[in-house]
Amino acid sequence: MTGRKEETLTNVTLLGNQGTEYAFSYNPSVLETFDNQHPNRDYFVKFNCPEFTTLCPKTHQPDFATIYISYIPDVKMVESKSLKLYLFSFRNHGDFHEDSVNTIMNDLIQLMDPRYIEVWGKFTPRGGISIDPYCNYGKKETRFEEMANYRLMNHDMYPETITNR
Amino acid sequence: MTGRKEETLTNVTLLGNQGTEYAFSYNPSVLETFDNQHPNRDYFVKFNCPEFTTLCPKTHQPDFATIYISYIPDVKMVESKSLKLYLFSFRNHGDFHEDSVNTIMNDLIQLMDPRYIEVWGKFTPRGGISIDPYCNYGKKETRFEEMANYRLMNHDMYPETITNR
Amino acid sequence: MTGRKEETLTNVTLLGNQGTEYAFSYNPSVLETFDNQHPNRDYFVKFNCPEFTTLCPKTHQPDFATIYISYIPDVKMVESKSLKLYLFSFRNHGDFHEDSVNTIMNDLIQLMDPRYIEVWGKFTPRGGISIDPYCNYGKKETRFEEMANYRLMNHDMYPETITNR
Amino acid sequence: MTGRKEETLTNVTLLGNQGTEYAFSYNPSVLETFDNQHPNRDYFVKFNCPEFTTLCPKTHQPDFATIYISYIPDVKMVESKSLKLYLFSFRNHGDFHEDSVNTIMNDLIQLMDPRYIEVWGKFTPRGGISIDPYCNYGKKETRFEEMANYRLMNHDMYPETITNR
Amino acid sequence: MTGRKEETLTNVTLLGNQGTEYAFSYNPSVLETFDNQHPNRDYFVKFNCPEFTTLCPKTHQPDFATIYISYIPDVKMVESKSLKLYLFSFRNHGDFHEDSVNTIMNDLIQLMDPRYIEVWGKFTPRGGISIDPYCNYGKKETRFEEMANYRLMNHDMYPETITNR
Amino acid sequence: MTGRKEETLTNVTLLGNQGTEYAFSYNPSVLETFDNQHPNRDYFVKFNCPEFTTLCPKTHQPDFATIYISYIPDVKMVESKSLKLYLFSFRNHGDFHEDSVNTIMNDLIQLMDPRYIEVWGKFTPRGGISIDPYCNYGKKETRFEEMANYRLMNHDMYPETITNR
Amino acid sequence: MTGRKEETLTNVTLLGNQGTEYAFSYNPSVLETFDNQHPNRDYFVKFNCPEFTTLCPKTHQPDFATIYISYIPDVKMVESKSLKLYLFSFRNHGDFHEDSVNTIMNDLIQLMDPRYIEVWGKFTPRGGISIDPYCNYGKKETRFEEMANYRLMNHDMYPETITNR
Amino acid sequence: MTGRKEETLTNVTLLGNQGTEYAFSYNPSVLETFDNQHPNRDYFVKFNCPEFTTLCPKTHQPDFATIYISYIPDVKMVESKSLKLYLFSFRNHGDFHEDSVNTIMNDLIQLMDPRYIEVWGKFTPRGGISIDPYCNYGKKETRFEEMANYRLMNHDMYPETITNR
Amino acid sequence: MTGRKEETLTNVTLLGNQGTEYAFSYNPSVLETFDNQHPNRDYFVKFNCPEFTTLCPKTHQPDFATIYISYIPDVKMVESKSLKLYLFSFRNHGDFHEDSVNTIMNDLIQLMDPRYIEVWGKFTPRGGISIDPYCNYGKKETRFEEMANYRLMNHDMYPETITNR
Amino acid sequence: MTGRKEETLTNVTLLGNQGTEYAFSYNPSVLETFDNQHPNRDYFVKFNCPEFTTLCPKTHQPDFATIYISYIPDVKMVESKSLKLYLFSFRNHGDFHEDSVNTIMNDLIQLMDPRYIEVWGKFTPRGGISIDPYCNYGKKETRFEEMANYRLMNHDMYPETITNR
Ligand SMILES: [Ca+2]
Ligand SMILES: [Ca+2]
Ligand SMILES: [Ca+2]
Ligand SMILES: [Ca+2]
Ligand SMILES: [Ca+2]
Ligand SMILES: [Ca+2]
Ligand SMILES: [Ca+2]
Ligand SMILES: [Ca+2]
Ligand SMILES: [Ca+2]
Ligand SMILES: [Ca+2]
């Protein structure tokens, strides 16, 4: 079979692994990376994650969200199965929506040192109101720092129609 | 449980509180805040509020809207259950659509002193016409003042399709 | 102008009336009727009412629903502006969703003595779950009684997709 | 050009006619027919008419609807341009929604003597409520009379979602 | 390669053929068949044909439709590329919508002698009205004749929403 | 009832008025204004008007459109019921689509002297083509003049999908 | 406040209760009921539950579903907050999709002894395939037993379009 | 963890297995079953399979479809990962759409001996036409044989709108 | 009737004309203009043309597209019925998609000498791929030349979702 | 037939060719070009390719995506049937999503030397997460290099809603 060589994937231990362990408490150490094969090009990778769930820190009731993560890689790229296990580790964790989204972005910056990254959470409603936090980041003293400001300034000028149904 | 510490939530008296009182007249004093844990970052929080209702000041008939509130916090953040009770207090209050949207934004500026905020109301039709007011604000003498002008200039260039059905 | 004669509308006191009073407590007496001009024909009339709101009897928080009412008239037909004022009177009234829908149908049976009627409420969620009660009725010892059983047996075999957004 | 022979269209005076006159008061006499070329087969023809408008008989405000007309022809079929002119003639006419729909069906029965016909009007809201009347008819003492009962019994068990937007 | 044997396709001369000729006048003789390999089973095959166009017999303006054809095969099945060429041959042909749909069904009955067949045309509007004819057929003195009556009786009780946009 | 004071509404004579007269010929004098209560803020008000109808100046056939009007008020604001009556007055008026949209904007500039305004008409098709004119305006020698140029340059780069159905 | 009397709600201990405990292992005992106030009428209640999550019994990866529950009550009705806590108790529980749906229905039959009930789970995909189990039940030796057979025979003849996006 | 016991899954060798082999030629032997735990109840299981691809037997070009499979189990149930591998084995296989759908159903009948089963394929277009075959089956001399006839008679009376885009 | 004066329409010979001739080969000379009545204002006019069809220059099979044309008029404006006849003249014409779109724009520049124009064709797929060419133009040495560059740079950053169904 | 001359198509060997060979391993040499007939104009061509499939390099399971390719041609343009065969050649090829998208763009740059190009892949989910890589390119030392940066900075600020269904 042509394509990706297996030797470029030695850091990837979870993908296709039969005995995957799921962590039931918040665990950023499960994240893994592989090498960007196109480091001379700036390009985007987006993860759509509609199966995110966590708990309210005060009432302990479950919260549900779709998390959208978009980034421009530098040297390292996050492997998607490890990302899945990382997001799973919020399952029994309690945090406000605004904090979860910032935590996810901080952990991915720590892991990959990306050129640019943004995280948008779209939560289901409680008491008739839903909350959608969005944060972003560009590497300091590069043009991506300016890009982060530009994208924040232009963020979500067409809020999607919400009816709670 | 990992996550938000309860001691950061001492101002939050309404969330999870069994004996919540609903105010039947306009009451901005019900709004509560908690501290922004990421004050070094500019990021957005959006509230989708599809259950807003008020009365016409002249005919007293009920009006219904979805209210979209987006802001960039500074030090304080509005707690969502108190926001719900605040919006509830318009239930038997009479105002024009254009005024309700401005009032909500003024009260939230007063409460949180945010870096940036915008409020968009999308009302159901009366007599075959519906009205959607939008206002925004950036903190004076910061780059968010310019951001408010920029977003107003680019506001709603793709009006959603309305058929009144 | 050709069309409906004004003399057939003498019972209709609310439509087009400038000084309409809105009742803030449950009030079925506001309902008015006019005469069916096609009593020899069985036909359906449906009211779509997306602006229904009431209160939870235990927590007093507001509930919102779209109410769909369909009926086959006999001699009398409900006038739509009076129906609007009647539904408004649930605004500060506390009831379970299942009870509101049954109450609306009972009041309309009492008012119009229709051949057939059905009422379906589709409420917004609380705590991640939404509730949609449906009831119907056919006049006893007519073929419409059998019609009610038939429509109940076939009710809602394709539940609409709900995502709480 | 192959296809319909012009000599089968001698009754069709309006289609393609440059000097069409529009009637500004209700005028069923404008309706024209042509001959059904498949009288040995029962088949349906549906007209979708989203540009119907009339006036309220009491307040004189304009009303708008989409009218859906479906029928099984017998000997005569209604020509679509004459149908358009007929529906135009309601433009300055005042009637309740329930009456308009019955009137349209009565006029088409009178014109075509169809085996089966049904008319469904879906109107835009007034005061937060929209009204959708539906009537049907099957030729007496044929199996189409039973068909009309059957279709009424099964009518609209999945009301379309209405949000008034 | 496993699968269909080439020797079962000897009648199929058009599929994959480089020098296909397109007929510019109505030409049912272009239709080809292949053998049903599951004649002991009653099953449906549907063709979705959104690229149908013909001419008005009176004004010669072009008409456009999506044609839906569903049938239960008996011994022969229509080959899809020949169906495409057949539908193409209406391109410069003039006929009323009601006639086109009946003609297509008649030609396919003649070709395949199917157990059951139905054809539904959904045309774009002219003068604000669109027309959607539907016809069907079941083989005489089989249970498919009754099936055709049953499906006609239940036809299109939920007309799709049309806005002309 | 808290909210808008009645004394700020003395110019508003039509809202809630029982004996409203509908003008059957083009009549901009029916338009009324009330005072902007937030003149120190630039904000948008949008009217969605899906019930606009006029006549073709050459064939006299009816035309239908949804009109979207967005503006930034200066001192005066148009009252919505008077806007409804104004748009009604095009009902028996003959004009090209491009002219209607320009006329509406000119009349509203004349009435309110707004900081910025734009009008977009989306008409239903005739002969398979629909026309959507858009015009805008910013007050001369203010930054809103530049805003008008900017919004024209960026206008409608994502045309909505049209199928004529 | 008019409406439901508090004394009819003595069994309802969870609704509006501040200190709700969430069970992290499967726990049907958390379910509570209240009395049906319309026992002489057959009517439907539907719960839409888009926030259901459980674990795969073999790989322990999380599964997500929307659960639709519809029933005709007899004497008792399930209270919705207790239903929420019950569904929460599947959060760390491992089961096949087909078993979860049957278990939920069995527990609700045990709890309420309803006249009729059905449960439909629509799960998100794993490996490109999603699974949607559906079961139903009618009380033995009543007409609801026949109703269950009838609804099974007619179940889901129009599968919703799935694209995995 | 509560839930399914591992000992009921001894036949399930592929689910969660790291070294899964993909068969590149048609291979029904890869299918595996597990035991139905609710054999006293008739209930439906549906598989949504939007990632089906095969080859044209004549031109060898790839074809793509969404396959919907619904069945009522008897003693055995097909395991979903083995179903995925089975459908994968059509990847380089050549067959007409009508044959693929019948083959899939025949193989699943052979495997599970279900009470009832149906398979619907919805293919992407070639030359402007798409083909959607549907077949079904009920166990001989049970009420499910009659159910298969009933569902065929009622099949797809509302064809989904297709635009080829 | 108020509105457009007939004397401004003397160039308009096709609109409302009974004996319209349809050209079966490519014919730009059929295009007609009328005078812009608002030449001091820059504004947009968009034509939505979902009924465009042409032939493949190599295989002669028919191609179908929706054509979107937007322009800012200078002195002359294209009359819509003549545009319809012009687009009809591609019906039996053979060209690549990229060429048709450029040809249409070139002919309209030649006809109207507009300030700005753009043409976007969205074709139906052949062999699983669809092609959507887009071109634009601004009058040389005006700010509209820069506008054309700007709009090309920003073109279609959100490609519509295509599934070929 | 008017239109494209056959002599401009001498490089086009695959379009309309009966005996097309499909390559089962990655093969960029199958790509063919034809000459741009509008080289003095900058314009876009977009290919929508919803039938892309490849294999995971580690697990060998199939992956599916819709690929969107947009470019501004210089001298050469890619012929669409050869593009189809090229994309087919990924069918049994193993690569990460991020690599496939970059490879496609690199091969098309090599083939056509376009002024600008971008490629966006939208893949179906694995384990609850889907991945959508996007890359772009502008010819070095032209304004299209800057255009690539600009479009990357503005990329996908409105991620489409993903529910995995
Ligand atoms: Ca929604
Ligand atoms: Ca929804
Ligand atoms: Ca409309
Ligand atoms: Ca909700
Ligand atoms: Ca609503
Ligand atoms: Ca709507
Ligand atoms: Ca439509
Ligand atoms: Ca149309
Ligand atoms: Ca449309
Ligand atoms: Ca989706």
Ligand SMILES: [Ca+2]
């Ligand atoms: Ca089309």
Ligand SMILES: [Ca+2]
């Ligand atoms: Ca599509």
Ligand SMILES: [Ca+2]
């Ligand atoms: Ca697909």
Ligand SMILES: [Ca+2]
């Ligand atoms: Ca489609």
Ligand SMILES: [Ca+2]
């Ligand atoms: Ca979900």
Ligand SMILES: [Ca+2]
């Ligand atoms: Ca989907």
